[in-house]
Amino acid sequence: MVQVAPSILSADFANLERDCRRVVTRDDPMLHFDVMDGVFVPNLSVGLPVLESLVKALPEAVYDVHLMILRPHLFVERFARAGADAITIHFESESPLRSTLKQIRALGLKAGVSLRPGTPVQEVYSLLEEVDLVLVMSVEPGFGGQAFLPEAPARIAALRAEAQRQGTPLLIEVDGGINAATAPLCIAAGADILVAGSAVFHTADPMAAVRQIKGD
Numbered sequence: 001m002v003q004v005a006p007s008i009l010s011a012d013f014a015n016l017e018r019d020c021r022r023v024v025t026r027d028d029p030m031l032h033f034d035v036m037d038g039v040f041v042p043n044l045s046v047g048l049p050v051l052e053s054l055v056k057a058l059p060e061a062v063y064d065v066h067l068m069i070l071r072p073h074l075f076v077e078r079f080a081r082a083g084a085d086a087i088t089i090h091f092e093s094e095s096p097l098r099s100t101l102k103q104i105r106a107l108g109l110k111a112g113v114s115l116r117p118g119t120p121v122q123e124v125y126s127l128l129e130e131v132d133l134v135l136v137m138s139v140e141p142g143f144g145g146q147a148f149l150p151e152a153p154a155r156i157a158a159l160r161a162e163a164q165r166q167g168t169p170l171l172i173e174v175d176g177g178i179n180a181a182t183a184p185l186c187i188a189a190g191a192d193i194l195v196a197g198s199a200v201f202h203t204a205d206p207m208a209a210v211r212q213i214k215g216d
């Protein structure tokens with residue numbers, strides 16, 4: 001069953017609890033929490049205190065933290081303590097990948113690795129046993145509301161085939177430009193989790209948008 005993880009980046013930050021409450025359900029409890037440092041990506045977003053407050057307000061949600069920061073290993077423990085359920089770091093970050101992924105798992109969380117659009121998917125083939133999920137970026141990370149890059153489905157399909165070849169259970173997540181038109185391409189290619197920001201929160205009925213993205 002495909003899941004939608006609404007990205008809080010497109011929510012109204014003055015009404016973050018209200019917006020998140022609208023989209024967290026038993027079938028889709030995930031919230032995608034985008035953290036940016038202005039260095040790894042040319043933008044800033046939110047961090048630890050916001051996650052802590054949101055977890056307190058909405059403990060039933062599953063927090064999928066996407067760290068678009070240069071040195072994620074320095075923050076993994078604090079995000080775990082703040083209530084993250086999964087932490088994804090970037091392949092292109094400056095952190096030691098294997099030990100950071102190991103640390104995330106040792107903290108009892110799902111560990112993910114993410115790829116910028118220009119990074120060949122083959123780069124993570126040797127890491128598939130160390131991760132629970134691979135996050136395929138279908139836009140350059142940094143901003144919501146960008147157009148979906150058409151090469152993303154082929155990248156998802158290649159990863160899915162490789163995970164099958166290795167016999168490794170793997171969740172594949174896709175992030176950027178996901179809407180009712182682009183989601184089916186990702187689902188057909190083998191994606192399990194669809195991150196969607198503007199297509200969910202910049203609509204009058206966010207739950208209807210989630211259903212459309214899932215194809216329900």
Ligand code: DX5
Pocket residue numbers: 007008009010032034066139140141142143144145146175176177178195196197198199
């Ligand atoms: C972009 C973020 C995404 C972003 C997606 O760097 O990682 O999660 O919020 O936004 P949309 O769905 O609007 O492309």
Ligand code: ZN
Pocket residue numbers: 007032033034066175195
């Ligand atoms: Zn993201």
